[in-house]
Amino acid sequence: MDEVLHWLPSRKKGIALDSTLGGGGHAEALLKRDPDLRLIGLDKDVEAITRSHKRLKQFEDRVDLVNSGFEELDQVLDDLEINCVDLVIMDVGVSSFHLNEPKRGFSFSQNGLLDMRFDTSVGTNASDIIARSNERELASIFTRYGEQSQALKVAKAIIKERAKSPIKTTVQLSKIVESVLPRKRRGAIHPSTKVFQALRIAVNDELDALSKGLKLAAERLCMGGRMAVISFHSLEDRIVKRTMRNLEPHCVCPKESPICVCNNPGYMKILTKKPIRPKQPEVETNPRSRSAKLRVAERIKV
Structure with a gap:
């Protein structure tokens, strides 16, 4: 949690998108830290929405919770008449609530x-x-x-x-x-x-949804906005790593070209060259976090 808050700095009157609401822990931490933050929370699981409504009740005037997946975030933001967001968090995969x-x-x-x-x-x-x-x-x-x-x-x-x-x-x-x-x-x-x-x-078509959701989230970031993604196994992490790299400005001209003429429209910058792993105290209190990898990218072009 501390690492996520560190990499998603406060934004005055900003808008955050928690695209995997789960138990509402990340959402609550952001709302407590930033008293003027508006938060949009998404989750496919209606039970997660119900739990989070209760947990975030004290912030209800600053929160919109929607029963939807991150692969549909474009439509959700359009419906809420939100053009772009300042902070995005994606905590991918199964939650402790599901496993328990x-x-x-x-x-x-x-x-x-x-x-x-x-x-x-x-x-x-x-x-x-x-x-x-x-x-x-x-x-x-x-x-x-x-x-x-x-x-x-x-x-x-x-x-x-x-x-x-x-x-x-x-x-x-x-x-x-x-x-x-x-x-x-x-x-x-x-x-x-x-x-x-x-x-x-396979049941939830998770990898295709992740690939689509990552691109949509990056597209809807405001200038200077940041996206933090937590993955838990190699298949997820490969998609996150590859997508972030592909969204960085990089030359795709033929090797024989003497100068760059491709004007590749990359608009993101990776801030974590290597994934951030949980510290030992967190692993001891939450053993399931031991395989977590956090990657963060920032929007650098409109």
Whole structure:
């Protein structure tokens, strides 16, 4: 939290966009620090909006909360008649609330229905993907979104088990994964981690949404505005890193060209050449933050 506040400095009568509201922690910290800040909060999960309404009640005259994803922020800002924002925060991926609520089906450590949707009112859930996908499709999901080296082995086991009975719960799926990918050593990540990550990303189309959301957020930054993005695994971080680099001014002329004539219209500057990692005290109080990476960029051209 301290790192985010450091990299998103106060703006007098500024507008902040928290595009992944979650529990409302970042929003609350910004609103407490800046007494004249207006904040727009987005989240696909209606439960997150409800929680944040309660948490941010004391600031309600300065807050607009919208049940929407960051890939739709353009429309949200247009509806609110906001041309540009000064600060953007994107805390990507699954929240602690999702992992701690069994009925949402995100965690293999608690039994619940295999859902994994951020927005439970629309879309295909995880159990649907498990039931309808063939072996090749499942293996592709686990490889592409989970970087699971034993993806085909897991897919084969799922196909075999679902022929006996439908796979509807998190514990069912986790046991199937563990049966073919036993934990090799004490302290190693749980065998189900990458499989559950892959399914969650597929269910919510997270990587495409992230790529689109990053570009839209950068486009809607005011001159001198800053965007802070927190990612939690390599797939997310690669997209953040690549998008920020592509938005920086850089020459794309052919190598044989003696001078630059491309006038590449980059308009962002990366402020964190390497990602900022959480300090040890934060990891001790919040173990899930250990894999977090913070990258920050600033708008330098209109």
